[in-house]
Amino acid sequence: MSVPHARGFLLLRRAGGCWGIASAAVDGLVARGAGYRISVGEAALAADEILGVVEDLRVRPAAPVLRRFWPEVTAGLAVHGRLPVVVVDPRHPPAALRFDEGERRDEGRD
Amino acid sequence: MSEPIERETRREGTHLLVRAGEYACALPLGAVRRVVRAVMVHPLPGAAGELEGLAEFGGEPLPVLNLGRLVNAPPGANPAYPVTVVVWVGPAGAREMVGLSADAALEVVHVPADSVVAGDGGLLLGEAPVGDEVVRVLNLEALGREA
Numbered sequence: 001m002s003v004p005h006a007r008g009f010l011l012l013r014r015a016g017g018c019w020g021i022a023s024a025a026v027d028g029l030v031a032r033g034a035g036y037r038i039s040v041g042e043a044a045l046a047a048d049e050i051l052g053v054v055e056d057l058r059v060r061p062a063a064p065v066l067r068r069f070w071p072e073v074t075a076g077l078a079v080h081g082r083l084p085v086v087v088v089d090p091r092h093p094p095a096a097l098r099f100d101e102g103e104r105r106d107e108g109r110d
Numbered sequence: 111m112s113e114p115i116e117r118e119t120r121r122e123g124t125h126l127l128v129r130a131g132e133y134a135c136a137l138p139l140g141a142v143r144r145v146v147r148a149v150m151v152h153p154l155p156g157a158a159g160e161l162e163g164l165a166e167f168g169g170e171p172l173p174v175l176n177l178g179r180l181v182n183a184p185p186g187a188n189p190a191y192p193v194t195v196v197v198w199v200g201p202a203g204a205r206e207m208v209g210l211s212a213d214a215a216l217e218v219v220h221v222p223a224d225s226v227v228a229g230d231g232g233l234l235l236g237e238a239p240v241g242d243e244v245v246r247v248l249n250l251e252a253l254g255r256e257a
Contacts, residue, residue, distance in 0.1 A: 015153070015155045016152060016153045016155075017152045017153060017154060017155070017163070017164070018152060060170075060171065063173065063206040063208075063254075064200065064204075064206065064254055065173055065175070065199060065200070065206060065208050065253060065254055066161070066173045069157055069158040069160050069161035069173075069175070070154050070156065070157040070158070070161055071156065072154075072156060077164070077171035078171065079166050079169055079170060079171055082166045083152070083166065084152055084164035084165060084166050084171040084172070085171070086154070086164070094155070094156070095155070095156055096155035096156060
């Protein structure tokens, strides 16, 4: 699946949290094993579950207190329904979202 | 003539006392927005131990910090009714909303400013006697500052 120039945000679950990626930054999305592989520029990201695409997400900048205790760079924070969402900066995807070597090995079995 | 000043001083000295592990901590009441049953927290992988994760509160994303970890409190007994204290942190012009997870909300107390001693210049404003216990008096403005 390729979603170039799409509007809104792709919402996904990974590592117990909910993450959002601007759809316009997503180059591809394919099912891999029990999860998904998402292409964002040159990066390969992983998702445990795809929650869907939302058109509107009110993104607030991450507050200093968050930056103080969490080293990752984000595009901001949002809420979808009652779920807090970390909005990913496509240039600096957090380590928890990276498609790791184990998942690459699993890919070969598909 | 001095009555309004006394009232203002008394208001500034009013704190919410909460239990965090073995410690009792006094939070300035003016910075407390709400006390709720412990909210559901979604973890942030790679975060420091003090940051439990993110929650939703009133339609806004809420970073939740573990108060016991913030003040290095020895762990206490399993809390029967853990709470999240939603507070404002940071300086007045740039305050932000944060949740503090604590073991229990205890009571509202008055802590006179001149009874607070030996702070660290940061989150810990100092210690003060309240009843038969020494409590940690916290400066929540300091928590919102960049490290």
